[in-house]
Amino acid sequence: MKMALHRAQTSMVLATALYRGSHLVAGISAVLQHQRHRPVQWAMLGAVLACSAVVFADTRRRGCPGPWVVWLDVLVTGSLLPFVAYAWGGARASESIAWVMLLGGSSAALATVGLRRRAAATAIVLLLVTHASGYVAVAADTAVIGAHLNALVFSAVISRVLWWYLRRQGTLLDAANDRALAAEAQRARYAERIKHHRALHDTVLATLTAIAGGVDAGTNEVRRRCAREAAYLRRLVEQTGDQETGSEIFTALEESVRSAESLGLRVTARYHELPSVPADIARAMADAVTEALNNVRRHAGTGHAYLTVTGDSGRLTVAVVDQGHGLVPGRAAPGLGLTRSVHGRMREIGGRCTVDGAPGEGVSVELRWPG
Structure with a gap:
């Protein structure tokens, strides 16, 4: 009722x-x-x-x-x-x-x-x-x-x-x-489209304009940039209409992914049935993901990370996985820093973080909200 x-x-x-x-x-x-x-x-x-x-x-x-x-x-x-x-x-x-x-x-x-x-x-x-x-x-x-x-x-x-x-x-x-909520949702979708349009203007369109203006498309730097923009476009296209409810978390996590990519880390991201979450929760989850991706870039010994985001009955699960060195006994510094930073953020929002890994098998960081 x-x-x-x-x-x-x-x-x-x-x-x-x-x-x-x-x-x-x-x-x-x-x-x-x-x-x-x-x-x-x-x-x-x-x-x-x-x-x-x-x-x-x-x-x-x-x-x-x-x-x-x-x-x-x-x-x-x-x-x-x-x-x-x-x-x-x-x-x-x-x-x-x-x-x-x-x-x-x-x-x-x-x-x-x-x-x-x-x-x-x-x-x-x-x-x-x-x-x-x-x-x-x-x-x-x-x-x-x-x-x-x-x-x-x-x-x-x-x-x-x-x-x-x-x-x-x-x-x-x-x-x-109901009319007010529908209007607010429409305004939010419009703002989300404007945000994506600006991102496309500043990234993909800028790259294409540079290539059209005579920049050598065969250099390694331009090829890497094109690869990043193509990955971003692919993720954006995969966001189908029934996933609009999770636009807040999608936008926040995309900022983390693109930040990691700008530092040279290749990220394969997949989003499935994103739930609608409060803005502060989305921001905290994105900050935790940023730290997890930074940990991959600094300590994993690999240039590739995998991000998977899923929603189930209002619950949000984010996994950051790499296939690098893993957690080596006696070398606690990377794991300790990850644990302190990410665990602290998740505890503040009522979430939970699980870190798992073995020597030579990479590291998996799983974030859940609510915990």
């Missing part, structure tokens, strides 16, 4: 609970003043309290009152108790049965909130018949009966109108939030 609609529903349930609470306070006051020596009256109050507890416990668990608990309240609190008060509770006048009848208003309100339109109408009719019969049994005046039935009907009508209004406002607010 949408957030605003859920809040509207919660507000209506709270209002209904407070309405029932006011009736319970009136009932307790009436019993204490006039019928405190009648055990049946206290038993009736206990039944109302128990029924109300069941109703609102179910409402809290489900988020809204279930039909069966609403019918339980209508049948017990609204329909059965007036006859119990007359038959065993000593109610023989309208004043002595009034507190029981008062509870019908909150039962009617609850019915309009928890039942569909036809079922709610049926419940209201049942309450009207029951309460009219109860007042006739104690020989109440016609004016008293009419006023009470009018109050019962309008309790239902007001609750229905309020519930309709709150749901409508919640739906409209949720729709406005």
Whole structure:
């Protein structure tokens, strides 16, 4: 359920609970003043309290009152108790049965909130018949009966109108939030495209322009630069439309990859189903990857590293692997520096880092968020 609609529903349930609470306070006051020596009256109050507890416990668990608990309240609190008060509770006048009848208003309100339109109408009719019969049994005046039935009907009508209004406002607010989120996502995608366009302008287009202007394309420096730009283009093309949600982490990691490539390290990067992560998480992961790639460049004895980024159910896993010297016993400096720098960054964001390697088999650095 949408957030605003859920809040509207919660507000209506709270209002209904407070309405029932006011009736319970009136009932307790009436019993204490006039019928405190009648055990049946206290038993009736206990039944109302128990029924109300069941109703609102179910409402809290489900988020809204279930039909069966609403019918339980209508049948017990609204329909059965007036006859119990007359038959065993000593109610023989309208004043002595009034507190029981008062509870019908909150039962009617609850019915309009928890039942569909036809079922709610049926419940209201049942309450009207029951309460009219109860007042006739104690020989109440016609004016008293009419006023009470009018109050019962309008309790239902007001609750229905309020519930309709709150749901409508919640739906409209949720729709406005959805439009705002969609617009923000569109702005983010546009900004991402502009960022890629600028990167292409500063890299691939600059290289092609230099070659077209007469730079010798056969030199080793130009060939290496072309290879880097081709790798960047390949990774950019592989970012399909269904991976746009992970553009934040893609952009941050690409900066790390291109930084390593500018220092002479060849990086083969693959991205799969990138999740959407907060900007600070993406930045911290990219910093950790930068350090891992720097470690390959400085200590692995190889000019090639492999970066694999995957997402699964909102979890992000980044692996940096090389096929260099590996972790050689007795030479802890590289591993120690990597462990301190990368582990520290991952701990700060609630992630985890695992470093694995063996002599001659390279090193694997795996970053996970959340840890």
